[in-house]
Amino acid sequence: MNLLVASHLYPSSLSRTAGSFVHNQARFLAALAGVRVVSPTPWFPPLPGFGRWSAYPTLPRREVLDGVELERPSYLTIPRRMFFSRVWRFYLGALVRSQEGRPPPDLIHAHCAYPDGLAAVEYGRLLGRPVVITVHGHDLKDLPRDPRWRPLVARALQQAQAVVAVSQELGGLARELGARGLRVIPNGVDCELFRPGSRRPGEGGWRLLYVGRFDAAKGLGVLLEALALLRQRRGDISLKLVGGSSATGTEAPFREQVARLGLGDCVEFAAEVPWAEVPRQMGEADVLVLPSFSEGLPLVLVEALACGLPLVATRCGGPEELVRPGLGQLVGVREVEGLARGIEAVLDHYADYDRQAIRRRAEEEYDYRRIAARLLAVYEEVLRAPR
Numbered sequence: 001m002n003l004l005v006a007s008h009l010y011p012s013s014l015s016r017t018a019g020s021f022v023h024n025q026a027r028f029l030a031a032l033a034g035v036r037v038v039s040p041t042p043w044f045p046p047l048p049g050f051g052r053w054s055a056y057p058t059l060p061r062r063e064v065l066d067g068v069e070l071e072r073p074s075y076l077t078i079p080r081r082m083f084f085s086r087v088w089r090f091y092l093g094a095l096v097r098s099q100e101g102r103p104p105p106d107l108i109h110a111h112c113a114y115p116d117g118l119a120a121v122e123y124g125r126l127l128g129r130p131v132v133i134t135v136h137g138h139d140l141k142d143l144p145r146d147p148r149w150r151p152l153v154a155r156a157l158q159q160a161q162a163v164v165a166v167s168q169e170l171g172g173l174a175r176e177l178g179a180r181g182l183r184v185i186p187n188g189v190d191c192e193l194f195r196p197g198s199r200r201p202g203e204g205g206w207r208l209l210y211v212g213r214f215d216a217a218k219g220l221g222v223l224l225e226a227l228a229l230l231r232q233r234r235g236d237i238s239l240k241l242v243g244g245s246s247a248t249g250t251e252a253p254f255r256e257q258v259a260r261l262g263l264g265d266c267v268e269f270a271a272e273v274p275w276a277e278v279p280r281q282m283g284e285a286d287v288l289v290l291p292s293f294s295e296g297l298p299l300v301l302v303e304a305l306a307c308g309l310p311l312v313a314t315r316c317g318g319p320e321e322l323v324r325p326g327l328g329q330l331v332g333v334r335e336v337e338g339l340a341r342g343i344e345a346v347l348d349h350y351a352d353y354d355r356q357a358i359r360r361r362a363e364e365e366y367d368y369r370r371i372a373a374r375l376l377a378v379y380e381e382v383l384r385a386p387r
Contacts, residue, residue: 001033002378003086003263003362004105006095006120009112010039010070011275012059014052017243020110020275021136021187021299022140028188028372033379034335036069036105040094043074052081073098077115077215084115085252096126106193107379110160113139114149117156130161130382137166137296141317154178161382164375167297167318183378186322187299189369191277191363194306196355205236207311209285211278211300212292214250219291219314219334221257224293226339228261237347238266239289242243242281243271282307287346291335307361308355312342316348326356 005026007012009019019039044053062071073094075108077087089180106129110120117133124131133156144150154177163180165171171184189354200205208227212218220241230237251269258267273281278300288304290313297318301311311328313319323330329342346353364370 001107001164001376001383002103002105003029003033003035003098004108004378005029005035005037005111006040006116007037007111008040008050008091008116010037010072011065011071015270016274016280019111023065023068023186024190024275024368024369025375026068027259028190028318028368029375030068031374033331033377036071038071038073038098040075040091041072042077046235048204053332060104071098073191075215077185079215085152087123088115088118088152091115092095092122095119107132107304107383109134109375109379111354113156114143115268117154117160118152121156125159130377130387132164132382133157133160133161134164134166134172135174135296137170137294137317138186140165140170140177142294144173144177149377150177161385161387162378164234164378167321169223169317169321170296181382185274185371185374185378186297187302188368189302189306189362189366191300191306191367194279194282194303194362196359197280199284199286201286201355202236202347205238207280207285208237208239208287208289208343210239210243210289210291211281212242212290212298214254216239217278217293217314219293219339220254222334222336222339223289223291224254224261224267225262225336226343227263229262229340231266232342233344233368238268240268240270240281240285242270242278244269244271278303278381279307282309286307286349286350287312287328287343289339289343290314291331292319292320294320296324301340302362302366305358308324308353308359310346310358312339312345314339319364326353327361343385 007022042056075090075094107133108118108120110133120131157177163179164185166187288309294316295318298375311323314333316329331338331342
């Protein structure tokens with residue numbers, strides 16, 4: 001089977017972790033089928049002052065990552081989602097150009113319903129090939145709120161031969177939009193890479209860890225307020241925030257908040273690290289905290305499970321399906337006191353969390369080898385089905 005994976009989310013020198021879940025799924029699928037990835041990249045003139053947009057032209061157009069062939073054709077898209085309803089057409093053009101001179105794939109797997117999914121189903125129609133779309137969260141929880149984009153998302157889901165949702169919540173949203181051939185298959189984790197570290201829990205004080213974008217919607221402001229409450233009650237807690245960038249200014253508002261709250265001695269800011277270095281960060285922590293306002297099925301929670309870390313996360317969608325008894329605590333969104341109590345509950349009863357049992361849950365339910373086998377079964381079923 002020859003598989004074409006289409007995703008605008010993919011790791012690059014501009015972001016080492018963006019789309020890592022797509023790349024890792026592709027590399028494990030490559031052990032079962034022929035895989036080629038096309039990651040259309042925004043075309044933008046090399047003008048100073050536009051941050052990552054100015055850097056897009058510097059990315060290599062073709063490369064091989066971990067044995068997976070990757071191509072990055074350019075397509076027209078404009079910052080701040082201007083003319084966003086037309087972007088799928090330019091994305092489609094990029095797919096067509098990337099395929100020139102190549103035999104058509106047996107199946108196309110697109111990540112995100114729009115623009116990737118809609119472009120893929122139109123491309124599949126041109127080639128006479130089936131399409132599978134995976135929805136990850138933002139494409140179903142945010143885009144359909146806009147009446148300009150909701151029909152485009154629905155059209156993609158209704159025309160794909162199968163839709164994979166990474167959580168039950170997203171599956172319900174996809175069903176409301178008319179998705180066909182719906183399956184729920186979660187994000188995965190490389191359990192060979194993500195393993196428990198050697199740190200003794202609580203040694204030298206309790207270490208909390210956050211890994212992700214430095215974004216208000218990720219609840220970082222709430223987390224810092226909760227830490228300030230905790231520090232009033234106990235002085236043995238520190239927090240490391242991994243994923244910021246002083247160059248883009250994403251750290252600035254949170255650094256100001258840390259100074260205002262007097263937390264400078266217990267909060268460490270760290271830049272985004274390559275995906276392969278995340279296990280080391282987790283191996284040096286005691287608890288993974290994710291205080292987001294909205295999530296699909298957060299990959300960082302799955303990775304933390306593989307490292308045997310108890311979790312504290314908000315009830316914001318996907319975490320409710322993952323954080324079960326014995327794995328951590330769920331708290332309300334935007335609730336400072338609730339988040340503080342959830343963290344304290346884990347620390348006060350840390351001995352009740354069996355870190356090897358937490359690790360086994362990840363191996364049994366989320367290991368990429370199992371996820372790849374489940375996806376391959378979906379592909380085979382779609383290819384056998386009459387069209």
